[in-house]
Structure formats: structure tokens, C-alpha cells
Amino acid sequence: MPYLQKTDSEIYNLIKKEEKRLKDTLMMIPSENYASRAVEEAVGSVLGNKYSEGYPFKRYYQGQENADQIESLAIERAKALFGVEHVNVQPYSGSPANFAVYNGVLKQGDTIMGLSLAFGGHLTHGADASVSSKYFRAVNYELNKEGYIDYKALMELAKKHKPQLIVAGTTAYPRLLDWKQFAAIAKVVNAYLMADISHIAGLIAGKAYPSPVEYVDIITTTTHKTLRGPRGALIMVTKKGLKKDPDLATKIDKSIFPGLQGGPHINSIAGIAVALKEDSTKKFQKYVHQIIVNAQALAKSLMDNNIRVISNGTDSHLILADISNYGILGNTAAEGLEYIGVVLNRNSIPWDKNPPFYPSGIRMGTPGITSRGMKEKDMKQLGSIIAKAVQALGLQKKKSGITDSEERKRSFRTKLITSTKELKTLKADILKLTKKFPIPAAY
Numbered sequence: 001m002p003y004l005q006k007t008d009s010e011i012y013n014l015i016k017k018e019e020k021r022l023k024d025t026l027m028m029i030p031s032e033n034y035a036s037r038a039v040e041e042a043v044g045s046v047l048g049n050k051y052s053e054g055y056p057f058k059r060y061y062q063g064q065e066n067a068d069q070i071e072s073l074a075i076e077r078a079k080a081l082f083g084v085e086h087v088n089v090q091p092y093s094g095s096p097a098n099f100a101v102y103n104g105v106l107k108q109g110d111t112i113m114g115l116s117l118a119f120g121g122h123l124t125h126g127a128d129a130s131v132s133s134k135y136f137r138a139v140n141y142e143l144n145k146e147g148y149i150d151y152k153a154l155m156e157l158a159k160k161h162k163p164q165l166i167v168a169g170t171t172a173y174p175r176l177l178d179w180k181q182f183a184a185i186a187k188v189v190n191a192y193l194m195a196d197i198s199h200i201a202g203l204i205a206g207k208a209y210p211s212p213v214e215y216v217d218i219i220t221t222t223t224h225k226t227l228r229g230p231r232g233a234l235i236m237v238t239k240k241g242l243k244k245d246p247d248l249a250t251k252i253d254k255s256i257f258p259g260l261q262g263g264p265h266i267n268s269i270a271g272i273a274v275a276l277k278e279d280s281t282k283k284f285q286k287y288v289h290q291i292i293v294n295a296q297a298l299a300k301s302l303m304d305n306n307i308r309v310i311s312n313g314t315d316s317h318l319i320l321a322d323i324s325n326y327g328i329l330g331n332t333a334a335e336g337l338e339y340i341g342v343v344l345n346r347n348s349i350p351w352d353k354n355p356p357f358y359p360s361g362i363r364m365g366t367p368g369i370t371s372r373g374m375k376e377k378d379m380k381q382l383g384s385i386i387a388k389a390v391q392a393l394g395l396q397k398k399k400s401g402i403t404d405s406e407e408r409k410r411s412f413r414t415k416l417i418t419s420t421k422e423l424k425t426l427k428a429d430i431l432k433l434t435k436k437f438p439i440p441a442a443y
């Protein structure tokens with residue numbers, strides 16, 4: 001980056017430091033991944049200079065001969081990869097994509113039904129803090145005590161509230177979604193069914209997780225998670241969706257532009273096209289299968305080391321663990337693990353007794369570490385390291401007499417983490433792993 005270095009050394013140095021952070025730590029936030037250099041080159045190209053309001057071959061400004069081809073390529077690749085009838089590749093990210101669907105097919109005040117944020121749904125699925133519950137009436141479904149979606153309860157809730165749109169999608173749910181059962185429920189109340197596959201899109205594209213295409217009307221996904229693309233999103237319309245509403249594709253396109261957005265980010269769309277090409281390979285299929293094998297091996301290792309895993313395992317790329325029996329908050333566990341080089345996030349667990357800001361759990365995923373080439377044997381070691389860190393933090397909290405209310409203050413947590421001696425050895429173990437599995441420069 002010679003030009004950046006010369007023009008803006010502050011930003012240059014921060015990017016270099018971020019490269020080092022990524023190199024020396026394990027990316028275990030399940031919604032993150034490494035995009036290839038090819039994707040980065042497309043996103044960082046001259047395409048960012050172009051205004052292309054409208055859609056391919058129907059633009060408002062001149063000079064579109066390359067933009068039209070780029071956007072068309074992205075659309076065709078997405079259609080082929082997922083097997084859908086229509087794709088909009090312009091959403092700036094996952095949240096605006098979801099809102100664009102609601103805005104396109106619903107009237108203000110209509111009812112949407114999605115998984116509760118506290119049980120693993122996304123903000124945009126009708127959480128109180130989200131605009132999705134301000135313009136629409138939001139009803140949230142929950143999980144059962146075992147940590148699974150209760151489809152019977154969902155059916156009853158749908159019959160009671162008669163939503164116009166049901167969201168089948170999650171952000172912290174490790175198990176398979178039963179698309180068929182969602183479809184049966186949507187049919188009874190004549191609702192649109194939207195699958196938000198943001199987390200699992202790569203797993204679906206690589207045939208490691210069942211596809212919703214046959215069962216749902218609309219699919220939204222981010223492109224920067226398991227698809228390993230740049231930040232962005234897709235909205236897809238299925239054959240089933242067009243049968244239910246022949247104007248569905250038009251409604252969604254109009255909702256994105258001119259409804260919600262102006263000029264599409266053609267540079268990001270080019271990056272999405274590159275990622276979709278990479279995602280169509282046998283190599284990618286092998287990679288996403290390994291993500292799940294690794295997540296299952298990691299869940300087993302955590303449980304073998306006395307960490308409670310929600311629903312006793314996973315069918316996907318992520319694991320939700322309850323660490324409350326060690327007497328510490330998810331915050332302390334996440335910050336302590338960051339200290340040793342395992343970067344994940346604190347998370348509410350189903351039926352959490354603690355508030356969302358101080359939850360009882362941690363959420364972790366294997367897409368990033370699988371991109372680095374780790375396998376089951378490494379998961380066994382990693383599970384043991386994570387468990388040892390959590391247990392050591394719990395013991396140290398007891399020993400030092402830090403109270404629960406003190407633990408809510410960051411300064412106390414920092415004191416706790418820096419005084420937990422075992423973490424130093426574990427930090428060295430993680431650094432060794434990062435050296436053994438460098439971030440690949442290209443895929």
C-alpha cells in the first residue's frame with residue numbers, strides 16, 4: 001500500500017496493526033471471515049468512483065458499460081449458485097436488505113414474526129431497539145428449554161397474530177432450521193416466508209446445510225460471513241415466491257432503489273461477484289463441510305472439558321456455550337479469551353437469567369479458523385484451552401473476592417484477567433497455533 005503509506009500514515013499504520021492482530025489471534029466470531037485477496041482487490045478498485053443509480057441497462061447516468069456487466073455477472077452467479085429466480089445484489093448490508101424486504105412487501109403496521117433477539121434472532125427480525133419493530137408490529141417466537149425452535153408453539157403464535165411475513169433466520173442458533181415446518185406455518189396464515197440465511201449462506205452454497213429455496217418466498221443474506229465476500233447483501237426471490245406474488249421481484253427491486261438506497265456500490269458488487277465465483281468451486285464445498293466438522297469437534301471438546309454447550313452440540317458453524325456455572329459473566333470470559341488471543345463474543349443463552357449486556361454465555365464459530373486450515377485435532381486442543389481459561393477466571397474471581405456487581409465494571413474485569421496467571425501459558429499456546437496456521441494470502 002505505497003500510496004496509502006505516503007498519503008496517510010495514521011490510517012496505514014492502523015491497517016498494519018489490524019493485519020498483525022488478525023495474524024496473531026484466532027478469529028472465532030461466527031459472523032466473521034477472511035475475504036480473499038481477489039475480493040479485496042475488486043473492492044479496492046476504481047469501481048468505487050462510479051455512480052450507477054438504477055439497474056443493469058436501466059441506469060440514470062451515462063458511462064455504465066462496465067458497471068452493467070459487473071452487476072449482471074454478480075446476479076447471474078448468485079442465481080446459479082443458489083438456484084433462485086431473481087437476485088438483487090445492491091443492498092449495502094444485511095440490515096438494510098431485511099428492511100427493504102419488509103418495506104417492499106408490507107404496509108406500515110403489518111405484522112412480522114421473527115425469532116427473539118434474546119433467543120438468537122437478529123435485531124432486524126423485530127427487536128424492540130430496531131426500526132423493524134417501529135414501522136411494523138413485531139411478534140417474536142422463542143426456543144424451548146432444550147434450545148431448539150418449538151414449531152408447535154410457533155404455529156400457535158402465528159395463528160394468534162396472523163403475521164403478513166415470517167422470518168426464518170438466526171444469528172446465534174447452532175441447529176438446523178426446519179424449512180418445511182416454517183413453510184407449513186406460513187401457509188396456514190398466508191404469510192410471506194423470508195429466510196435470512198446471513199450466517200449459513202456459505203454452508204448452503206457449499207451443500208453442507210439444507211437449502212431453503214424450495215420452501216420460502218424470499219431469501220436475504222449478507223455476503224461477508226460464510227460466503228467469504230465483501231461487506232454487502234443479496235435479496236433473492238424464489239420460484240415459490242413468484243408463484244405467490246408475481247410482482248415480488250419488482251416490489252423488492254423498487255424498495256431497494258429508489259425506495260431506500262441511491263447509487264449501488266459497484267466496487268462491492270464486483271467483490272461479491274468474485275466471491276460467488278470462488279464459492280462455486282469444489283474447494284469451497286470441501287471448506288464449508290470442514291467448518292461444520294470443526295464446529296462439532298470443538299463442541300465435543302468443550303463438553304469433554306465440562307463446559308455446557310447449548311443443545312449439546314451444533315449442526316452448523318457456531319456454538320453457544322453457557323459459562324455461568326463457573327461464576328463469571330460472558331463479558332469476563334470473552335475479554336479473558338481475547339487476552340489469550342481467542343476473539344469471540346459474549347452472548348445471551350436461551351432463557352438467560354442475566355441481561356443482554358451482561359449475559360451468561362459466549363458464542364464462537366469456526367469459519368475463520370477453518371479458513372486458516374485447522375482440523376478436528378486442533379479443535380480438540382482449542383476446546384481444552386478455552387475451557388481452561390474460563391475455569392481459571394472463575395477460580396481467580398472466587399480467590400480474589402470480586403463480587404458479581406464489581407465484575408460488571410470493566411476495571412475489575414481487567415484486574416481479574418491480568419491477575420489470572422494460567423492465562424499467560426494459554427496465550428503462548430494460542431500464539432503457537434496462529435504461527436502453525438498462518439492466514440492464507442489468497443484462496
Ligand SMILES: Cc1ncc(COP(=O)(O)O)c(C=O)c1O
Nearest residue numbers: 031093094095122170171198222
Ligand atoms: C441473521 C442476520 N441478519 C442480518 C444481519 C445484519 O447484517 P449487517 O450487519 O450487514 O447489517 C446479521 C448480522 O450479523 C445477521 O446475523
